[in-house]
Amino acid sequence: MLKPAPVPETLLRVASTFGTPTYVYLENVLIDRISSLKKHLDGLPLQxxxxxxxNHAIPLMKRIKQEGLGIDAVSPAELLLAIELGFPVDKILFSANNMTDSEMHFAKQKGAILNVGELSRLEKLGATYPGSDVCVRLNPQIGAGHxxxxxxxxTESKFGIPVEQIDQIHSISQKYDLxxxxxxxxxxxxxLDTDTLWKAINVMLNASLSFDRLEFINVGGGLGIPYRAGESGIPMDEFASKIVAPLKLFLSNHPSKxxxxxxxxxxxxxxECGVLLATVNTIKETEHITFAGVDSGMNHLVRPAMYGAFHEVVNLSNPDGPLQKYDIVGNICESADFFAKGRMVQQLREGDIVAVLDTGAYGMSMANHYNMRSLPAEVYVPSDSSKPILFRSRSTPESIVKEALSFV
Ligand SMILES: Cc1ncc(COP(=O)(O)O)c(C=O)c1O
Structure with missing residues (x-):
């Protein structure tokens, strides 16, 4: 069973109007996901x-702002963009990994909340800005992920201050009145595993008891989504009972009200709100494999090459075609350049439009110009209108070369 493409007619219309490769973002799916999480976290004092x-696509960011969300920014440019878009600085957490002095000054000057994950940075922050507010990133020594x-x-992670070093956090904070x-x-x-998530949260909750002026506990992100047909993503009811309910109980007993x-x-x-559209250019039969080559590749969506990640690929042009097995590959000069291997897809023909599903996160934000290839166009489909908006044009060989020559 294939996972169905959302709004296939709209996607085909986008492909014929704006061409491919193109990322398409569906506002109604974005709003649905935000509402779902808000609903399941209902009753918590929540931010x-x-x-x-x-994904920092501007229409998505603007819509997210309207929903009252703050921002986790990990670089000066992310911080600057969030501020430019009007996110209030007291809702922007600046979590640069291995933060430099200049990044620290920049974030302080902008008024964001610094999230510090190294004792040496905490020391430098204290020495430079005694009396500052700060958020401390802990490593609860429990990790998880796809x-x-x-x-x-x-224990092998570079992120956060190991929870065993909490005494040092206190002594640096006292020394500089942080x-x-x-x-x-x-x-x-x-x-997808709520037990592991809860265990890690619980470590942090226990650690929080020794901080008497705490205003928030940020338990991070990481919630998994269903990439394959029949999967359910992180089980939200279980999430509510195993994480939200104990969190409420914890808060009711916490010294800081x-x-x-x-x-x-x-x-x-x-x-789930994102789809990458591509055109099949080449069908190549070999003794063992039928390759379908598309006008996109790992430079647009690196997740399959980088993590072996699964993304459903659907043939929008031949939805009722018989299922056949393909390696769906891109146009980049790397053998890791694939979207799917040995995958059953509705029969593919040269010229068909395929949709690579669930590509709205870590798709375009990780895309690059490798091989001096163009970046995809980006299109936003507002929920109150069926009219797709092209908000970013595809880069062109001319624009890429112009930029390259500008550095001479
Ligand atoms: C500090 C931090 N917060 C949140 C996230 C978001 O993770 P996810 O997209 O899995 O929710 C990341 C992702 O790497 C992260 O590094």
Missing amino acids: LLYAMKA HKHVITAG HVRGLHQHIGSGI KLQIWFEPGRFFTA
Whole structure:
């Protein structure tokens, strides 16, 4: 069974109007995902942030702002864009990994909340800005995720201050009169197992008891989504009973009555609202494999090459065609350049339009010009109108070369 493409007629219309390769984002799916999480977290003193590394497309960001979310920004440019778009700075967490001095000054000057994941940075912050507010990223020593490359806590992880070093956090904070407003963790991405998530949250909750002026606990993002037909993603009812209910209980007994709970998903909000459209250019039969070559590739969607990630591929032009087995490959000069291997797809013909599903997170935000190939166009489909809006044109060989020559 294939996962069906959302709004196939609209997607075909986008392909014929704007060509391919093109990322398409469906506003109604975005709103549905945000509402679903809000509903399941109902009753918590909550602040949702969006981890904009997942996708910083401007129409998505603007819509997310309207929903009252803050931002998790991990670089100066992400921080600047969030501010430009009007996200209030007191809802922007600046979580740069291995933060430099200049990044620290920049974030302080902009008024964002610094999220510090190294003792040495905490020391430098204190020495430079004594009396500052700060959020501290902890490593609860429990990690999880869909692939080892996206596990961001545990004994082998570079992220966060190991929870055993909490005494050092206190002593640096006292030395420089730092006000630890928040504690943060993010243990990984694409998590489906609520037990592991809860265990990690519980470590942080226990750690929080020794911080008497805490205003928020940020439990991170990482919520997994269903990439395959028949999957359900992170089970939301179980999430409510195993995580939200114990969190409420914890808060009711916590010495700080002002404590908020923050979540900062990326993928959960935007993955399912995105589709990458591509055209089949080449069908090549070999003894063992039928290759379908498309006008896109790992430079537009690196997840299959990088993580072996699964994305459903649907033939929009031949939806009732017989299922046949293909390796769906891109146009990049790397053998890791594939979207699907040995995959059953409705019969593909040269000229057909395919939809690569659930590509709204870590798709375009990880895209690049490798091989001096163009970046895809981007189209937004507002929920109150069926009229797709092209908000970013495809780059062209001329624009890429012009940029390259500008550095001479
Ligand atoms: C600090 C931080 N927060 C949140 C996220 C979002 O993760 P996800 O998209 O899995 O929700 C990430 C992703 O790497 C992250 O590094």
